[in-house]
Amino acid sequence: MNIVQTAQIIKEKLQGKHPQTAIILGSGLGALGQELQNSITIPYKEIAGFPQTSVKGHTGQFICGNLSGQEVLCLQGRFHLYEGHPATLINEVILVLRELGIKELIVTNAAGSLHTDMPAGSIMLIKDHISINTPNPLIGPDDEKYGPRFPDMSNAYDEKIRAQIKSLAQKQGITLYEGTYFLSIGPCFETKAEIKMLQTLGADAVGMSTVPEVISAVHAGIKVLGLSVITNLGTGLQKEAPSHQETLENAAKASKDLTNLIKSYLGEKTHG
Ligand code: HPA
DSSP, X not given: OOHHHHHXXXXXXXXXXXXXXXEEEOTTOGGGGGGOEEEEXXXXXXXXXXXXXXXXXXXXXXXXXXXXXXXXXXXXXXXXXXXXXXXXXHHHHXXXXXXXXXXXXXXXXXXXXXXXXXXXXXXXXXXXXXXXXSOOTTOSOOOTTTOOSSOOOTTSSOHHHHHHHHHHHHHHTOOXXXXXXXXXXXXXXXXXXXXXXXXXXXXXXXXXXXXXXXXXXXXXXXXEXXXXXXXXXXXXXXXXXXXXXXXXXXXXXXXXXXXXXXXXXXXXXHHO
8 A cells, every 4th residue: 555645535525524533333333423513524445545344344545534622533444354355455544544643542452351250331441452463554665754663551541531531431430441451363262271271361352453453553652542432341251152143232332331431531531
């Protein structure tokens, strides 16, 4: 993908809007896009060279508009490694966002819980991730223009933003868990033994997205806020294996809280 040219096509379609925050909407969380005011929709298929999504529940379009007084750019539909996309393609998508002037990225996802006391329908604020030995989006020649060869990941999920989100959740009476997200490449769900391994490794939730986007964003100097909607307990922690349908239903339940949290966070940026 030609980063500059692709960004230019999108810029022209944004009709003078200059969003600085992008929100990637995960499985079943696309409804937030409908809350945007004065919005413009740009289907990915209208952007020459831009990849297409193939997952049910992932529409495949940008929506740009106002949310709580901020101009935001929502990605309704993301690119997963299990669809066969190379990790480097995810890096290119993030570099397009950077080229558009995005300074902060809010990533949302559906994830499985690794604790029986973090049930389906919960929200988990991501404080860190584990993804050793999965394809890294930065593999390949490094372009110093975008970021360093060996980026620091010690504050990948910005601590100040996390503190703000925790305080907002408390004010609104939203129960917010905080934990470490493990990237499982998918598309199959984990085995029982794998879930036990992830618990031992210190992970709190498992999902099939987010990590490549976050690595690219951190590398490119974009601040990150990550929120998981817990749609099921990991394999073996509940009686029946999770289905994609169950994932979508539980996401819908928690998405109301998640939407309120994101809206109040953006509102605070406007007024603070
Ligand atoms: N495992 C991996 N990815 C997921 C899960 C899960 O249990 N639930 C939602 N996404």
